[in-house]
Amino acid sequence: MVMHAAHQRSVTMSQPDASSLTPDDGSTGLDPITALSALDDTTRANIIGTIVGHPRGAPSKKELEYYNPSVAASTLTDHLSRLEGVGLIEVIERDREGLERGQPYRFFQLTATARELFDRNNLFEPDAYRAMFAEVEKTDEIEAAEAVERPDGRSPN
Numbered sequence: 001m002v003m004h005a006a007h008q009r010s011v012t013m014s015q016p017d018a019s020s021l022t023p024d025d026g027s028t029g030l031d032p033i034t035a036l037s038a039l040d041d042t043t044r045a046n047i048i049g050t051i052v053g054h055p056r057g058a059p060s061k062k063e064l065e066y067y068n069p070s071v072a073a074s075t076l077t078d079h080l081s082r083l084e085g086v087g088l089i090e091v092i093e094r095d096r097e098g099l100e101r102g103q104p105y106r107f108f109q110l111t112a113t114a115r116e117l118f119d120r121n122n123l124f125e126p127d128a129y130r131a132m133f134a135e136v137e138k139t140d141e142i143e144a145a146e147a148v149e150r151p152d153g154r155s156p157n
Contacts, residue, residue: 030087030113036121038086043071044079051089051110052118053129058092058150060104066142067133080108088114094151103148 039045050059050067059067064076071079083089089108096105110118118124138146 030111030117032117035086035088035114035117038082038088041079043068043075044083047076047079047083048088048110048124049129050133051108052124052126053133055130055133055146056107056150057126058107058109060107060145060148062104063142063145064108066139067136084108087111092151094149099148104145105148107150109150 039048046068047064050064051057054063061073061076061080064080065071065073068076080089084091088111090111091106092109093106099105
């Protein structure tokens, strides 16, 4: 089949907004292409979705394991390391004092530059993920994990 010039259409592919992202604290900025490339993996994208949808925006590893049941704990750790390495997430820890045995003290949240990158590119819209998250049935153990105060005092939305 031969297409005549009159029937050809120009197709424009959308490009991510890859302009520089530098945190306010002056540390090294996030490389948008490297960061977005890390999300080519479905599991890592699901982890980001879990973080975005979490009521406090900072789930513990126990919560990430619960919401991503097909991912082995060691594999989850590898994915979290990769996401942290490219600057999409950061680990926050709270003082263990006052915690009951088994309660989480380490949490994972998006970096401010990751949220900016996602907002620029209409990715991981928080309201949509929180609405999906609210529909998930939770065990008492997971509800207790969600109730633990995060280091920055985040409370459920």
